[in-house]
Amino acid sequence: MSTPRIEVIEQYCKGCSICVEFCPTNVLEMDGFLVKVVRPEACISCMQCELRCPDFAIKVHKD
Amino acid sequence: MAFDYDKYLRPGKLPHIWCPGCGHGIVLKGLLRAIDACQLEKNRTAIVSGIGCASRLPGYVDFNTLHTAHGRAAAFATGIKMAQPHMNVLVVGGDGDGVAIGGNHFIHACRRNIDMTYVICNNFIYGMTGGQFSPCTPTGDKASTTPYGNPDPTFDIGKLAIGAGATFVARTTAFHATQIDKLIAEGIRHKGMAVIEVLDDCPTTYGRRNKFRSVVDMMKRFKELAVPVAKAATMSKEELDGKFVTGILHREERPEYCEQYAQLVKRAQNL
Amino acid sequence: MAKKVALLQGNEACAYGALYAGCSFFGGYPITPSTEVAEVLARELPKTGGKFIQMEDEIGAMASVLGAALTGVKALTASSGPGISLKQELIGYACIAEIPCVIVNVMRGGPSTGMPTGPSQSDIMQARWGTHGDHAAIAVAPASCQEIFSETVRAFNLAETYRMPVQILLDEINGHMRERIELPEPGDLEVVDRQAPPVSPDQYLPYDPSFGDVPPLAAFGSEYRFHVTGLNKAADGFPTTKAKLVDAEERRQIRKVEANRDQIEKNEEYMVDDAEILIVAIGTISRSARHAVNELRKQGQKVGLFRPITLWPFPERRIAELAGQVKVIIVPEMNLGQMILEVERVIKGACALHGIGRVDGEPISPSQIMDKVKEVY
Numbered sequence: 001m002s003t004p005r006i007e008v009i010e011q012y013c014k015g016c017s018i019c020v021e022f023c024p025t026n027v028l029e030m031d032g033f034l035v036k037v038v039r040p041e042a043c044i045s046c047m048q049c050e051l052r053c054p055d056f057a058i059k060v061h062k063d
Numbered sequence: 064m065a066f067d068y069d070k071y072l073r074p075g076k077l078p079h080i081w082c083p084g085c086g087h088g089i090v091l092k093g094l095l096r097a098i099d100a101c102q103l104e105k106n107r108t109a110i111v112s113g114i115g116c117a118s119r120l121p122g123y124v125d126f127n128t129l130h131t132a133h134g135r136a137a138a139f140a141t142g143i144k145m146a147q148p149h150m151n152v153l154v155v156g157g158d159g160d161g162v163a164i165g166g167n168h169f170i171h172a173c174r175r176n177i178d179m180t181y182v183i184c185n186n187f188i189y190g191m192t193g194g195q196f197s198p199c200t201p202t203g204d205k206a207s208t209t210p211y212g213n214p215d216p217t218f219d220i221g222k223l224a225i226g227a228g229a230t231f232v233a234r235t236t237a238f239h240a241t242q243i244d245k246l247i248a249e250g251i252r253h254k255g256m257a258v259i260e261v262l263d264d265c266p267t268t269y270g271r272r273n274k275f276r277s278v279v280d281m282m283k284r285f286k287e288l289a290v291p292v293a294k295a296a297t298m299s300k301e302e303l304d305g306k307f308v309t310g311i312l313h314r315e316e317r318p319e320y321c322e323q324y325a326q327l328v329k330r331a332q333n334l
Numbered sequence: 335m336a337k338k339v340a341l342l343q344g345n346e347a348c349a350y351g352a353l354y355a356g357c358s359f360f361g362g363y364p365i366t367p368s369t370e371v372a373e374v375l376a377r378e379l380p381k382t383g384g385k386f387i388q389m390e391d392e393i394g395a396m397a398s399v400l401g402a403a404l405t406g407v408k409a410l411t412a413s414s415g416p417g418i419s420l421k422q423e424l425i426g427y428a429c430i431a432e433i434p435c436v437i438v439n440v441m442r443g444g445p446s447t448g449m450p451t452g453p454s455q456s457d458i459m460q461a462r463w464g465t466h467g468d469h470a471a472i473a474v475a476p477a478s479c480q481e482i483f484s485e486t487v488r489a490f491n492l493a494e495t496y497r498m499p500v501q502i503l504l505d506e507i508n509g510h511m512r513e514r515i516e517l518p519e520p521g522d523l524e525v526v527d528r529q530a531p532p533v534s535p536d537q538y539l540p541y542d543p544s545f546g547d548v549p550p551l552a553a554f555g556s557e558y559r560f561h562v563t564g565l566n567k568a569a570d571g572f573p574t575t576k577a578k579l580v581d582a583e584e585r586r587q588i589r590k591v592e593a594n595r596d597q598i599e600k601n602e603e604y605m606v607d608d609a610e611i612l613i614v615a616i617g618t619i620s621r622s623a624r625h626a627v628n629e630l631r632k633q634g635q636k637v638g639l640f641r642p643i644t645l646w647p648f649p650e651r652r653i654a655e656l657a658g659q660v661k662v663i664i665v666p667e668m669n670l671g672q673m674i675l676e677v678e679r680v681i682k683g684a685c686a687l688h689g690i691g692r693v694d695g696e697p698i699s700p701s702q703i704m705d706k707v708k709e710v711y
Binding site: 073076105106107109111114121122125126127128129130131132135138139140141142143144145146147149150167168170171324327328330331332 | 358359361377380381383385387389390391393394395397398399400401402403404405407409423424427554555556557559560561562563564565572573
């Protein structure tokens with residue numbers, strides 16, 4: 001299985017950190033008021049970040 | 064595969080106006096997944112709202128959208144549905160909009176059992192105006208107009224809707240993201256008045272005043288306090304105290320208003 | 335061929351006029367003395383496939399009318415004093431969102447619950463300024479049952495032409511009075527229907543000023559999808575706080591009435607050519623005034639009647655002209671001085687001005703008007 005690509009749409013992200021908190025494999029971290037993908041290789045495509053982001057700011061592309 | 068929200072979003076309208084961590088965006092996404100699951104045709108779908116933070120939702124989505132006056136959404140929606148029964152009519156709004164200033168329209172839409180889906184984002188507060196208590200603010204909680212704690216008892220929106228006659232009533236929370244779209248989709252498929260209450264977080268005006276350290280704390284509380292309907296049935300009243308029962312709270316079949324009216328038209332024309 | 339005739343109450347004539355105009359939706363709430371409008375339409379609308387709904391309250395009734403109107407149908411509501419006060423919120427919504435609809439106000443005494451079974455003309459200023467914020471207003475004030483029918487048709491035409499709410503002001507007397515009326519055949523009266531926008535859906539903006547001051551309104555449920563809000567908005571219908579856009583939209587909405595006064599205004603002038611005394615009256619009281627004019631003419635007094643049928647926009651140009659001709663204007667009205675304020679504003683002191691006000695639940699009689707004429711001239 002290839003590593004999914006995580007896309008952050010920076011101009012939509014408001015820095016609420018919901019995605020960071022609910023990621024089970026610590027792929028994401030806050031960088032000030034912006035989310036950053038720091039460990040993409042750990043992503044298990046659970047989609048929690050995309051599902052819970054209130055701001056349409058994060059997408060997980062599996063293909 | 065990532066869900067393609069873009070096909071339902073109006074181009075150029077994001078970022079939305081909601082605060083960081085506000086659950087309304089989560090509800091919006093759930094609503095779009097539900098609409099997609101039900102394959103609603105854009106031209107035949109109207110989304111109506113009142114006034115308040117949640118009521119800004121229709122502006123972002125590519126349907127026939129109507130941002131009305133405070134509390135009046137259900138009544139505008141009733142006019143649309145009566146005039147065009149073939150249209151899918153959805154209403155979105157907050158707790159103050161829906162059951163305070165709009166309470167009369169809300170209960171009578173339930174009573175008529177008119178075929179619409181009312182998604183009510185209950186974040187326990189008037190957010191747009193800066194955090195005044197609503198009929199859904201828990202007793203004792205702080206709001207800008209209850210600096211000594213809220214003296215008012217609280218509305219149970221689910222019970223209110225059931226009592227008024229809604230034939231599909233469900234509850235979930237902003238934490239239970241996948242349940243949001245499943246319940247809204249069930250509500251859309253249901254023939255009659257469907258009310259889906261989503262317990263929502265307002266970190267800015269409610270959370271801050273009520274000792275939630277973060278939006279994540281608010282989400283976790285929803286997770287902890289939610290009790291699925293089946294489990295709730297096995298619990299005592301005392302055990303359920305302070306908890307939220309989630310899932311489909313009520314479902315019944317009862318004649319739908321526009322269908323009843325169509326029968327009336329037939330009677331009138333056979334005079 | 336002889337016309338079909340009927341003995342109709344004013345409120346009934348209003349309901350039949352609405353049907354003639356193609357009204358297919360009524361949302362209402364029971365209130366004296368307007369209820370017969372609802373009762374007739376509850377019976378007649380289903381026969382034509384139309385919809386009647388009695389809502390939970392007056393605001394809900396107005397909301398249902400606006401929701402229905404946005405789907406392309408002609409929609410009506412009818413009420414009186416307290417109900418019209420409640421509807422003001424959404425009359426303003428209809429103004430800013432530019433939703434055609436017709437509101438009947440069968441005026442009764444007030445303020446508040448007032449005198450539900452007594453006539454009044456005390457909502458004249460409410461019809462102009464009842465809802466908050468700057469806005470244009472169109473209101474018609476028919477006098478006879480025949481005219482209530484035809485003015486109801488015209489009210490729908492004005493609503494569609496100018497894409498805005500139009501009010502019909504009746505009162506407890508002409509709303510409940512029965513008269514013989516000739517029922518117009520289809521085609522006798524002009525009926526204006528809403529047209530689909532002359533552009534494709536992808537080019538449609540609901541408030542596009544390139545169409546002129548009255549942009550076409552598409553229907554919800556058609557292939558035109560658009561956004562409607564009560565916030566100040568730009569041409570695309572979405573909220574804006576940009577000063578220039580807000581200003582342009584507000585001014586356009588006022589201008590669409592102001593620039594079309596000639597098409598909207600409708601007056602009746604009776605024996606004004608040589609008049610030295612002019613009576614300005616509307617609705618029921620214009621009937622007393624006409625009687626007074628006839629009697630005074632018999633006595634050799636040069637009296638005339640000017641009757642605004644379109645009350646708003648107020649016929650200020652013509653009244654100003656007449657003020658230059660006559661010596662005295664008398665304004666009898668069933669309130670304590672509302673329309674007289676408009677007359678005073680437009681005549682700018684060009685002639686003497688006197689009012690007759692009455693709020694005791696009785697109409698102003700011809701002899702009351704005659705006495706006033708004799709008193710002041």
